Amino acid sequence: MSTTVARPASPAAVVALQYANPSRMVSIPLAILVAAVVVTSGIVVALSAHGGDGALESNGAVVWSIVGFVVAIGVQAVAVTFPLALALGATRRTFTAGVLLTAVLESALLTAAALALLGLERVTGGWFVGARVLGDTTLGGGDALALVAVMSLLSLSALTAGAVFGAAWIRFGARGPLVLGLALSAAAVVALLVLAPAFGEAGRVFEPWWLAVAAGVVVAASTVGTAALLRGATVR
Template sequence: MNRIVKVSRLHLNKWDTFVLVPVIILGIVMVVSIIIALAIQRSMGLEPSSPEYIEGARWNQSIMWALPGFLVYYGVQAVATTYPFGLALGATRRDFILGTFLANALQSAYVAALMLVLLGLEIVTGHWFFGVYVLDVNLVGAGNPFVLGAAAFVGTLFCLTVGGVFGAVWVRFGPKGPAVMGLAIGLALALALLIIAPRLGEIFAAMTGGILALGAAVATAIALVGTWFAMRRASVR
């Protein structure tokens, strides 16, 4: 257990990436969202308090696309660049994977807490004083902190773990490994989409937040197992 904690602490040494980058990304999203919201209000002559404006504004999906790219990258480098140092601390491959997962869980909790704080500020300030809906949106519970917190935690952990498995495949097989795996996953998803295409409307209609969370949790578990299999015989680069 001590070695697992040491690996987690090794990841958490990157305070600038761990703490500051999510804040910067969310800050940029806020600024861009405010600019877009003001442009919409002026061009369409809508009042921020009007039901029509609120209904449309609550479909803002910028928060969904803001962090995943960084989180997947962070997951990749957490495995690919820290692996030699983890083993140098005396950690086994199992310890390294579990320690990395623990660090990812802490990162996920931090991002979730950050979003909850921003949601509180958004509501208290009357949606950033300009009727801007960034976190109080339908995608993450329309102001429900429990839904937002759960979605942020599960989504962040999913992105980090998926990035981790790509990093593990790179460590094990070199640069071609992630490319081949990415192509294989893309092909599998395309075939799955082709199979379910006739019932796609029904599937989307039946989709709930709980089902999405369960799917993300299952995918996270699969990625974690994949990381373990890739790292079992990975050499130190």
């Protein structure tokens, strides 16, 4: 008599579970990008009508509108899905890997959408009113490669950072994200105080690849933190 041992769910299965909610993972993020275009274009029209500068070279509309929701996606990717994933056979390790893979795919989706919108923005001359939304200087000033780099690194960092806060909630309840947030804020303040004297020199020698390194550190630290927190978490 042979015994069949069920195989743990793979990271790909965890990704499929995440995208079982297409509204959260696809529809709403894309709608936010489109809304940023509409709102910014409306602001340009309003400024132009009152004699203001309609160009809005650097407004950060996409960055500020999408980052908060992307962090929320990361939180929900862990807090909402973890119990169900384990019930369906995922191990904590495969779940963490699946969350990271989800972050990579979601980042690719948002980056591809932003790139497509940049193309439309160029074709329409700034959405017919001279608006620079995807061509904003915070997103590379219209450079497609820069946009890809900024959007992919920004969204990947935000998603994985949200995941570690979701893991803190799973592990410690409501006080977990609170304590984690306070600890990170305190660490950021101390770092700013220590590094403040070097800001002037750093600004003179700054290289864009520093941001890529910083994003890599955030992704790696968040993934390790998520795995560590989930290792001792109780499924509720």
